[in-house]
Amino acid sequence: MRSTEIKDTEYFPYYKQYINLVSKLPLIEALQLGSEQTHQFFNSIPASKLHYQYDAGKWTPKEILLHLIDTERVFCYRALYFARNENSSIEGFDENIFGANCNANSRDLKDLLHEYKSVREATLTFFKSLTDQDLRKGGKANNNLLSVRAIGFIICGHEIHHRGVIEERYL
Incomplete structure (x- = not known):
């Protein structure tokens, strides 16, 4: 299953920005690639920038990772x-x-990246366990329709979005 297969009726329009950022990779490959890229990306941020805020009240790169x-x-x-x-x-x-x-x-970047990797492994295990029928199921989150398969691609695109924000405004 690829992001191009997701119908606009499967998610709230706000999430289109995230789904559109995902390449035409199948979901599992997109999650795996995202994990590798995000891990490398955060490791490449200079230590002096990990607590940087580009404006008052904005999150630091460490806060964005969490x-x-x-x-x-x-x-x-x-x-x-x-x-x-x-x-x-x-x-x-x-x-x-x-x-x-x-x-x-207040946390070490290594610790945050370990937590990130653990969560992503759990996400991958979960999505690998789902059948095509499961992926097509859905419900309402915050009063908005959302399918299981759209959620997988939203996770991928959300991650890409925030890496882009850090590159543009923090580095």
Whole structure:
């Protein structure tokens, strides 16, 4: 399954920006490639930039990495919930509350990258276990329709988006 197979009716229009960033790779390959690229990318950021904020109130690169981790966990939970309980509805989450309470800047980058890798491995294991029928299931998250397969590509695109933001505004 590739991102080009996802129909616009399978996700809230806001997420199109993320899905469009994913190449035409199958989902599992996109998740694997994203893991490698994100790990290399964060390792390449100079230590002097890991706590940098380009403007007051903006996240640091370390906080963005933990945001990616937290968001992947939330989206995988949504995918699990919909795959096991189709047409259900779950609440949204406030990324700013998560960010304000993450303590990323007090953590070592190696530790954050280890957590990232662990979460991505769990994501890969989960998505590999799903059938085509499971991937087509969906529900509502924060009152918006979302399919399981769209969630996988949103995770990939969200990661690409934030790497781009760091490259543009932090480095």
